[in-house]
Amino acid sequence: MSGRFRTPSGGRVDRRRTIRFTFDGKSYQGFEGDTLASALLANGVHLVGRSFKYHRPRGIVTAGSDEPNALVGVGVDDAHYTPNLRATQVEIYDGLVAESQNRWPSLNFDVGAVNEVFAPFLSAGFYYKTFMWPRAAWAKLYEPLIRRAAGLGRAPEQPDADRYTQVYAHCDVLIVGAGPAGLAAALATSASGAKVFVCDEQAEMGGSLLAEKTAVIDGLLAADWTAKALADLAARTNVTLMPRTTAFGWYPHNFLGLCERITDHVAKADPKLPRERLWQVRAKEVVLATGALERPLVFPDNDRPGIMMAEAARIYANRFGVKPGDKALIFTACDSAYRAALDLKAAGVAIAAIADLRAAPGGLWVDRARAAGIDVRAATVVTGTSGRLRIDSVSLAKLGPDGRTGASETIACDLLLMSGGFTPSVHLFSQSRGKLVYDEALQAYLPGASVERERSVGACRGISDLDTVLNDGAAGGSGAAQAAGFAGALGGTFAVHTDSVGTDGFIGVTPHGGHPSKTRAWIDFQNDVTAKDVKLAIREGFRSIEHVKRYTTTGMATDQGKTSNMNALGLVSETLQIPVPQVGLTTFRPPYTPTTFGIFAGQSRGDLFDPLRQTPIHDWAVAQGAVFEDVSLWKRAHYFPRAGEDMHAAVARECKATRQAVGIFDATTLGKIEVVGKDAAELMNRMYTNAWTKLEPGRLRYGVMLREDGFVMDDGVVGRMAPDRFHITTTTGGAPRVLAMMEDYIQTEWPDLDVWLTSTTEEWAVIAVQGPLARKVLEPLVEDIDLSREAMPHMSVREGKICGVPTRLFRVSFTGELGFEVNVPAGYGRAVWEAIFAAGKPYGITPYGTETMHVLRAEKGFIIVGQETDGTVTPDDAGLSWAIGKAKKDFVGKRSLARPAMTASDRKQLVGLLTVNPKTVLEEGAQIVADPAQPIPMTMLGHVTSSYWSTTLDRSIALALVRGGRARIGERLSVPMPDGPITVELVEPIFYDPKGARLDA
Amino acid sequence: MQNYSAFSLFKQALGGHAGWQKQWRSPEPKAEYDVIIVGAGGHGLATAHYLAKEHGITNVAVVEKGWLGGGNTGRNTTIIRSNYLFDESAALYEHALKLWEGLSQDLNYNVMYSPRGVLMLAHNIHDVQSFKRHVHANRLNGIDNEWLSAEECKEFCPPLNIGAMRYPILGGALQRRGGTARHDAVAWGYARAADARGVDIIENCEVTGIRRGVNGAVEGVETSRGFIRAKKVGVSAAGHTSVIMDMAGVRLPLESYPLQALVSEPVKPAFPCVVMSNTIHAYISQSDKGEMVIGAGTDAYTSYSQRGALHIASHTLDAICELVPMFRRLRMLRNWGGIVDVTPDRSPIIAKTPVPGLYVNCGWGTGGFKATPGSGNVFAWTIARDEPHKINAPFTIERFRDGILIDEAAAAAVAH
Amino acid sequence: MPDLAIRENSLGRLASAARTIPAAMLTVLPDAAKLLFRGRPSSIDAAGKAFGIALPMEACRFATSGNRTAYWLGPDEWLLQAVGEDSAALFAGLAAALAGHSQSLVDVSHRSDAFALSGPQAAYILNHGCPLDLSLQTFPVGMCTRTIFGKATIMLSRPAPEVFHIDAWRSFAPYVWQLLDEARSELA
Amino acid sequence: MLLITCPHCGPRAELEFSYGGEAHIARPIDPTGLDDEAWATFLYKRSNPKGVHAERWRHLHGCGRFFNVLRDTISDTIVTTYPAGQPRPALPSDGKENAR
């Protein structure tokens, strides 16, 4: 048996499959098909949580995703723990572990409930009015207290063990909601052959039909019709049914985010499966069939466990075979609660009375209730309730025609059902930016004009009776198919036997006669917002509904006001004496219901977070024990430590080997672009500061590229391979930027130029062989290239073969030594590297990483774009005016260089720095001042851009940008550090072989 | 102005809170004001407050097309810090930070300024160099900012994953005085204080035109509630600045982009400080109510639609889940957008315009909440005296013509 | 001198450890000579003649003949691929035929590696990172395009209803492969 | 994520594109002939309209071509796309209504 409150039969749960689970450590049983809420109710458990602010005992209010109260934490361990799940949505499975939240030490006895005592002081926004003295106390004392009190569930403390996936999908028609409207739409649309997706957030499709016992559709009982419709749809290959899938967000151009929950409901999930999947659906047409949500009534003490929505109680009885209580009292403003009362009575729940807010309720349902012997009381309101952890009685009073309440009568019950009518679920429609229109008769906002390609059908657009809902769905479905370009959709009609429950309802606070400042009638259950709070906000001048929301926090809880927003609107409207539509609405935002972070991250985690780019030589470097650094998406070898070496020792050794013998460096990550066409040189002239016309084929030149605003964007060595062909190199991180900018100018400014670009970054592996012995190492490996000084001078390029594979061999040096950069097709990179390494062995060839590369180039005063420059540096600042083609009339960025501030003499300019104490190595980023004794704030003259220990020079060296620096060369300045100033001398930014004799070797 | 204190709260509680006064009035616009501020965001309201408080100009209207505080002030991730690189920006943001420190008391409104520390993470050597440059420059400017090793980052913010990830954390720059404040309270506190000094805050009043006299000078603003006369008009309309300046025939170097933020469901305290990572695009802190407040990036394109694309939010959450893998199971509660106005150098403009009597405060992009008190303060000065305060003197419109840019982002690739 | 003309494929290691998942198979495609041709309209015929396949003029289509395929990549851009051929010879031949034309020819044989994703679930798996509508109506056999997969650019083509070819730049190829492999885990 | 119709490849997801800022801002033929104000206008000043915006997109992860798009910046609705180099099509509803 699964609890005393289980009906003897009926419902859609599988009574043959008993399921065991625990809640707050106590074990319970339920049936397959139960939600945690239905299973707890079957066991007589109503108290499941505590409210946010006052820690009031709270029970289960709804049967769906709109549940504000019954929030639980679920998970056997922290790696699988999820806080704030709605018990009404959690499907139970064997071994499920759930716990209540926001209570200590226990749910029944919660110390936090002392807040109740302070409740009079904890009015809306109380924290804005106090805790200001003493100044420091807010952050130190008050805030931590408030933070601890707030916050509902606890975050898991272990990394999530599950995986999540993301997938894009396209369909002709996406139908959201598989109630009668959605199913009818799906049947119609899919008959046309259109590709249709149908998603519903619930485990079972059918929506309100799943709780329907008497209606007959096309001669079938609702349940049978639903089963048949679903079977029909499932059999159609153009239909995809997606249960447990919430459409949570609508983004521009009919792009919707759907969250599918895959494993949370199973005890032993297939480990291959993701926990949840994000569907990113682009739909030609969307049909919204999202139904309507029942509204609570707002009356004094309406928040006790045992107070529930009438339709939810009906769902528990009809769909789950659960009696939510023994004796129910019903408080309603509409007919549907009568239907609920009758169904509950049939399930064995005693109905104490129906209190109807309406003056003279009548008609079919009222008659039926009366005929069933139910005590129906017209013009009657609830004026209060009692019961600490569960409701035990209700006070009723007659409502006079003047709106006053009469004497009250107390009726014992363990269940109070309420219904204020239904609010259409227009969330997604509104997210799509469609305009909502207020319908006075329905007291509801309905979808008006569309912005996107969508239509709403059924209860979500205010249509409520099953026959009209079905026909509306069918019409909407065929309309959508037609709009998506599919003729022949069947918009047939349905023959339905059912009885209308009308569209009555109520918004706002029901009359109760209580003292306005003493009674508490909850509007937003989860955030503990009472009618009093809303009125206070208005009294304090918060007139806009947006202000009321933010001041009181109504509608800001995890249910986003699904049950509360209309009542808040009603109350504001009444208090301000302005019509509801003039009060306005707060904005509907994604997600429709809270959505796991994991699905947004999807597969982008760990090494797949970003592409991890590796060169063909990467694995070799790994085998050699290299330490890597991240440079944009690339992994680059930073240095190659030998046993016992730290970075400094390794770099010193690598530098020394390269200066004295030969080093080998993987420069593959450099960006490369092939510029081809008869106007190639012209394009180069326009894009780079340099002049290119005269560069002969077979020669290299260092090029500088600016942004149009005049600041250095990139640099690199460029080879002219032929009159109409250049081989550009760029910085590692800059390659995509440079290519994009050049392509932009070619396509949009100079389409007349005959020139084309091709990225060749990944075509070539680049092996830099640098050092006095470089030529010796390479000579035996190359065919048909004369490496001699005379035949192949510094800054030249030759094509030929190395180790039998084609190469573009650059004679170039970023180290200041004799050097070559061997470009070979990337697939041969590793092999050629190893061959060169083997050939270099006798000469002591030493692999070096980016750190050594940086030191060697700094000794030569070569800049690194991004280190010496930072997006505010002109070529002249960086000492590169020599690279500007003086005779050129124009190039990208030239005009900007003529602006007043760009030519000022006190701009920061590149200089060298030598510390007076040669052993002191400056910190990169350290600031430079004239007088370290000046008071703070100091006048800063510049900063250290690069700083290293130079083994070659046996002293420290640094590069810096200093205000008017070139004119200050020879001066001494100071670098004030926390433990004292460091005196530095400004020198030319070149420390080693200033004449360049070594590169020319 | 009614005094707010624990005592007054206590007293009012006994009286059923019946005695609380309106925090601000909802006056009808007068025919004429000395100064009109366009836009009742934090900046506009602060400007009005300081005009009244520090310059004695109380015949001021703040006109707002919607509800006050409903612009970016009400939709930002509330990160406050002042550890900017350049002297100009450092001075401006530090001026603001000093005001933040006493703001609750100044306004008699608890804005919940919470200096819990802002930690900016470095994921590569370039980040390290750039952050250290900030640390040193800040130190010499008298602004607190310190370098933490990866282990120290972890100690300061235990939930952080500093190890196995695509871009491991190499360290971070921590400004301990940085933190957050309650966005709404800032708008409301300024509104209440300004109102108490006589400023008219006129909501639901959209500026639709700027009237200029024959000499070109400003005469007032056309609004959805009629013409309102004033010789001085200060525009503080954030994302909508271009639209309003267009009314006066002034084109500014601005583009408006959607910027998104999102919150998780509330949980018990689980994240002690503010963490920013520009390299992988993640900004996170936990609010006093318990939500994780997370900032995403801007969309690629300009827009006034006040929402953003799903892939932008996804990209932020993948970063958050890498930084704090136990948050992968938290759930997004709400995701919204704002419209931020961005200048070419990502620094603001607080200046006089070519139109006499027209002043503008704009271009705060993704990072102007932190500046609210300082910006309002110097903008008020600029309007009152018809000349910039020395702190905002560099933040002119002309700097773009002359090339005197204040490009924090270019200097460091650091967003706000 | 060592003869090193043995090409290393960036996917070699992943391919040798690939799981057999029939619903979505991952297999490395053989090396090929690949030339990127861009040029003025007047040069297109000559390029097609020299290559032996008229370059497809319809957007996003490829044409195959024997071991050679011409992929339309953009209105002035085609990838000319010859499986198993030597790129230098191919280049020389085309370059000669194109002399005097306004065009650009670049050898990109080593820039990318290619692999196939095949099986009844291939499109579904591809959609884990690729936002295209891969139904046969919108992405028919014979279609090719550059597109995005996760955070990488790929060239995607469909030689058969359940076969996709993915050509990705060398350093991105392992990422694309691994992301697909991760996605197809659920079919294992 | 927007759905943008590339004039060559048809409708594609925004992810395949890169945004290129406002359209129809031609680089001056002779920048040196411009005064600082005019140059700054070219460099920095954009119309930033609330309404229909002519802007450049590039089908970066596609055919690689730049083209122009008219998009309503209020609703993000795309009104039309047209090749680079063509003048902005006139719209009956310029700046106001957003066509579907």
Ligand SMILES: Cc1cc2nc3c(=O)[nH]c(=O)nc-3n(C[C@H](O)[C@H](O)[C@H](O)COP(=O)(O)OP(=O)(O)OC[C@H]3O[C@@H](n4cnc5c(N)ncnc54)[C@H](O)[C@@H]3O)c2cc1C
């Ligand atoms: C998602 C997001 C996250 C952010 N995160 C941070 C952060 O962490 N830290 C930080 O420092 N900054 C952040 N910012 C930036 C910050 O929010 C803004 O820079 C700052 O709030 C701007 O304040 P404001 O008062 O100038 O503008 P707003 O608050 O936007 O006020 C401008 C007002 O002008 C009104 N207006 C516009 N047009 C008219 C008209 N025609 N007539 C009348 N009124 C008009 C608007 O309605 C609005 O109320 C973020 C911004 C966003 C959107």
Ligand SMILES: NC(=O)c1ccc[n+]([C@@H]2O[C@H](COP(=O)([O-])OP(=O)(O)OC[C@H]3O[C@@H](n4cnc5c(N)ncnc54)[C@H](O)[C@@H]3O)[C@@H](O)[C@H]2O)c1
């Ligand atoms: N007065 C009323 O408007 C009213 C009130 C209650 C019930 N009804 C009855 O309800 C029926 C109306 O049928 P219907 O089909 O319009 O509604 P429905 O409530 O039967 O179905 C709506 C379905 O949409 C799903 N859904 C809602 N939002 C979703 C989202 N974002 N993502 C995924 N799924 C989502 C729900 O889980 C539900 O299954 C009629 O039979 C009517 O009698 C009407």
Ligand SMILES: Cc1cc2nc3c(=O)[nH]c(=O)nc-3n(C[C@H](O)[C@H](O)[C@H](O)COP(=O)(O)O)c2cc1C
């Ligand atoms: C710091 C911060 C915290 C927020 N916390 C919540 C929250 O707990 N619940 C909620 O519903 N919205 C929260 N919001 C979002 C607002 O509800 C709202 O989305 C935002 O102010 C933008 O307004 P709009 O969505 O009405 O356009 C928060 C906003 C900010 C700026």
Ligand SMILES: [Zn+2]
């Ligand atoms: Zn295209």
